[in-house]
Amino acid sequence: MPKYLLLTFLTLAWWTQASGQDAPYSDPANAGGWILNESVSDEFDGNSLDLNKWNILGLRGNYFGQWKGRAPSQYSSANVHVGEGHLTITSRWDPDFDFSNSAGSNGYRYGKPAPVTTGCVITKAQFKYGYMEMRCKAADGPISSSFWTTGAGGEIDVFEHYGDNTANPYSSKRYHTSFHDWRKGSATFGKRIWTNDHQLDFRVADAFHVYGFEWNERFIKMYIDGTLIHCVTKEEMGNKWVAFSEQRVWIDSETFDWEVNPALLKAADFGDGQEFIIDYCRVWQSNRDSAACEPRTNLLANPGFEAGLTSWRGSAEVSHDAHAGSSAAVLQTAGAIEQTVALRPNTTYILSAWATSPNTNQKDLWFNAFLGLRDHGNTVTNTRFFFPYYHRKSVQFTTGPDATSAVIFFTNNPHGEKAIIDDIELIEAPGAVNRARE
Numbered sequence: 001m002p003k004y005l006l007l008t009f010l011t012l013a014w015w016t017q018a019s020g021q022d023a024p025y026s027d028p029a030n031a032g033g034w035i036l037n038e039s040v041s042d043e044f045d046g047n048s049l050d051l052n053k054w055n056i057l058g059l060r061g062n063y064f065g066q067w068k069g070r071a072p073s074q075y076s077s078a079n080v081h082v083g084e085g086h087l088t089i090t091s092r093w094d095p096d097f098d099f100s101n102s103a104g105s106n107g108y109r110y111g112k113p114a115p116v117t118t119g120c121v122i123t124k125a126q127f128k129y130g131y132m133e134m135r136c137k138a139a140d141g142p143i144s145s146s147f148w149t150t151g152a153g154g155e156i157d158v159f160e161h162y163g164d165n166t167a168n169p170y171s172s173k174r175y176h177t178s179f180h181d182w183r184k185g186s187a188t189f190g191k192r193i194w195t196n197d198h199q200l201d202f203r204v205a206d207a208f209h210v211y212g213f214e215w216n217e218r219f220i221k222m223y224i225d226g227t228l229i230h231c232v233t234k235e236e237m238g239n240k241w242v243a244f245s246e247q248r249v250w251i252d253s254e255t256f257d258w259e260v261n262p263a264l265l266k267a268a269d270f271g272d273g274q275e276f277i278i279d280y281c282r283v284w285q286s287n288r289d290s291a292a293c294e295p296r297t298n299l300l301a302n303p304g305f306e307a308g309l310t311s312w313r314g315s316a317e318v319s320h321d322a323h324a325g326s327s328a329a330v331l332q333t334a335g336a337i338e339q340t341v342a343l344r345p346n347t348t349y350i351l352s353a354w355a356t357s358p359n360t361n362q363k364d365l366w367f368n369a370f371l372g373l374r375d376h377g378n379t380v381t382n383t384r385f386f387f388p389y390y391h392r393k394s395v396q397f398t399t400g401p402d403a404t405s406a407v408i409f410f411t412n413n414p415h416g417e418k419a420i421i422d423d424i425e426l427i428e429a430p431g432a433v434n435r436a437r438e
Helices: 234-240
Strands: 054-056 080-083 086-093 116-118 120-123 130-137 144-151 153-162 174-182 192-199 209-215 219-224 227-233 248-252 274-285 317-319 328-331 336-342 348-356 369-374 381-385 391-398 405-411 419-428
Touching: 086 120, 086 248, 130 144, 153 209, 174 219, 174 234, 192 219, 192 227, 192 234, 192 381, 227 234, 227 348, 227 391, 248 274, 328 336, 328 405, 348 369, 348 405, 369 391, 369 419, 381 391, 405 419
Parallel strands: 192 391
Antiparallel strands: 054 120, 080 086, 086 116, 086 274, 120 248, 130 209, 130 274, 144 153, 144 248, 153 174, 174 192, 209 219, 219 227, 317 328, 328 419, 336 405, 348 391, 348 419, 369 381, 369 405
16 A cells, blocks of 8 residues: 655644645545645635745745746745735836846846746645645736645646746646656756646636645646546656655746746736735645546547547548557648547536657747647637657637537648647546636
8 A cells, every 4th residue: 555644753743634624626525535734734824924834935035955046037035925815926027126146047147137026935844645736826927826846856846837928828728737857867857857738728817726736656646626637657657757755845936938038028017016826735645545547438439540540530641650559640731630529518528639740840940730629619729739759738628508519620730740649538527617716
């Protein structure tokens, strides 16, 4: 049996099962036997942050041996506030701040070319394995709102939201989860080595939502508003699995230079301050053996193209450059393939696939391909592929009140460059409800 309760007796003293905190949002009956670990959880109900539990980076000039933030932004303790039942991390255009004279690991100097200050808090205690959950609303600007953990050898990014990127409409709806490799001597040290990229059907900065992440010694699971989005096993991840040590919780905001060039940021982007608002941060643990990744019914016919192009229509050909099995579908020139599938009205579904855009060189040539759906009683939606290797992406959608079907499509228009797709999956997300509150 997995041993989740890898805690000292001192840590055990922190545990509680307070009213309203008894179980994760995805398990309201607490079938998993979850127990709240108070040392890495907080309701933020007071008028100040509990400094017995958290470190505020930059408080009285102390960064507690950590970095100062992702340059050009720098953490400022003045941007961390608790009140009205929330933790708020504010990002500001702050030219009067006394920025560090050093440069960040990305080559930018702090405060240059954009004098942006943000905020960050880190737990003093650590934990190993459990269910992490946060109810929050992301900052509505060109800044991140993130919930992550670090430990010896690895980093878990539960989510790295990005509130607004006018040049990329996908950014504000992305639920991005990843692992970073911090294993000494590793060939991929310092790199993001595993990613789950999920397109939500709402902007992360528009309202509060509940984000969940179960970290087991055998698998990880990602949730949105109580609904399972994806499950990945340690076996599937192989050498990319770096989540094997005790972790500290981080909550922060940063400039992301790969989203928006810092030279393009301006004071108007931040106004009176962009606020990342956190209702609570909770971590539960259990000594019960949790269910691993369970198969869910794929509603598509011939999803892996092992029967050629049967059940699909369009301009694709069969390829043997497959993600799994022996076959995939390839668009050699501009075109599309599609399949019509019966669905239920007012129901949430998750569409995913593995695809590659082989002619992208990841320097100055980027060619897009899109997996999406239409004719489902709601807005046409899709997710975008552009890397020259197989990568998985997913998108969620809800059918309209009169919808009985939808058209699932894959296209390489308008670029028209070679694109390959395999293992398309369409699953119903039963019980998915929007329980967001303003």
